[in-house]
Amino acid sequence: MPGVKLALEDGTVFSGESFGAVGEVTGEVVFNTSMTGYQEILTDPSYRGQIVTMTYPEIGNYGVNSADIENAVPSLSGFIVRESSRIYSNYRAEGDLDSYLKQHNIIGISGLDTRALVRHIRNAGAMRGILSTIDMDDASLVAKAKAAPSLVGRDIACEVMGKSIATWDEKLDDWTTTEIGAAAGTGGGAHVVCMDFGMKWNIPRHFASRGYKVTVVPGNTSAADIMKLNPDGVFLSNGPGDPEPLGYACDTIRELLGKTPIFGICLGHQLLSLACGAKTFKLKFGHRGANQPVMDLTTSKVEITTQNHGFAVDADSLPEELEITHRNLNDDTVAGVRHKTHPAFGVQYHPEAAAGPHDSHYLFERFQELMAATTAS
CATH class of the missing domain: 3.50.30.20 (Carbamoyl-phosphate synthase small subunit, N-terminal domain)
Structure with a gap:
């Protein structure tokens, strides 16, 4: 060789x-x-x-x-x-x-x-x-x-996000669908619009397997264009690099808050936090692996999670309207937040995890409950 x-x-x-x-x-x-x-x-x-x-x-x-x-x-x-x-x-x-x-x-x-x-x-x-x-x-x-260029201060998401609006139909394979059990197929046809900042495909597969109509839009789509699609909920995807240069995404999220339920994963979680007034910082060597312990502070349960990020939300910068829902047990960094008055939350890990673990599938049910409650009201 x-x-x-x-x-x-x-x-x-x-x-x-x-x-x-x-x-x-x-x-x-x-x-x-x-x-x-x-x-x-x-x-x-x-x-x-x-x-x-x-x-x-x-x-x-x-x-x-x-x-x-x-x-x-x-x-x-x-x-x-x-x-x-x-x-x-x-x-x-x-x-x-x-x-x-x-x-x-x-x-x-x-x-x-x-x-x-x-x-x-x-x-x-x-x-x-x-x-x-x-x-x-x-x-x-x-x-x-x-x-070589640094990742800090660069909008890398624009290099990998989708370029057009598309409908997503692909579902999880039979083995994973069986594993999510009773939750599969219970979406009732709700419409989820996914903002793609470099989205892992297993995320829309989860939504489709739960019976949702799924539309994927580029991460730079405006709030007005997203609302024209009549979503029952908006998902903010994972993606690469530093979240702070993505000011256009934060502007969109601020406009969407209160109009539709929002669920963010990884970069999406960071962007939701930035949109609400928080700050982010670069971790020394990041969290990347399928064995990261996280505590859900609402239940005190510990889950083993898949993570991939080099930036994190600064806990000391959180505005009054955000509360911490999850903590990374390795270094106590913020692993999840929830908006106190609007139906919006995010986590700093991957509940759709492939190749696993699958401890965090319940977050998809939480998003579904938010959408159902909003529709009912």
Whole structure:
């Protein structure tokens, strides 16, 4: 295999073996602690502009398939693993990871000490980096990493959000539909409009499986155009990067508050909070993985959640009209908020989680209850 190097802006350099595409790419180097779900991670638009390190040592052992993708094409910049499995075995598999990365022009590096890399990021924080199969000069690579654009202050969501209004019909597979049980099909035909800032496809699949009419609109759609669709509720999707540059989205959300129930996930949660007057900040190394503990303060129950974000809502900046509903138990950051007077709430994690866990499906029922109550009134 040809050689490949990873260089960080602080001068740290790792060497490894190339898999996937060849070339050179920059991005913010982050890590994800999930044991499974690498294909969902690859196709999650929230990773736009990032080079993702998997902490689980062997990746690719169950192949890839067309059913588990979270968007049409991968959005991340590069992929880092300890070992890229040379074989795959799964009855649902349609191909191997190496070929999939080549097909989508994603550069991968294997064979490096991912434990050392993750420890370095945890201590020093997420930082800009570069993956290259064409430049093996350490000093040159470090200079390129330092010159790479930061995620802070950039509207990256505009690069991955949908470009037109579309109806969504695809539902969850039979296994997941069975798991959500009695909740499936109880939407009663309610109309949910999803504002797409880089939405994972498993979210509208959940809505469609619950019997909703689902319309997906670009994240820069105006409040007036959204209300013309006569929604019973508006969903604010996940997406990549810094939420603060998305002033247009905050303006729309402010106009929608009080007119229709609102439910936000991840970036959508941050945008809802910003629209109400809160502030956000960049986390040292972010929360990314399928094993993040969160407490629902309304029930005192702890759920294990899937998370993927590098920014968080500042608890000290919350306005009077917002209350904290969930806390991340690893660092006590805000993991959910609710508006005290309007039917609106958001969470800083993924209740639709694929490949899991599924502890947080109840949030879809809470949204459904808000819509039903609003319709009844």
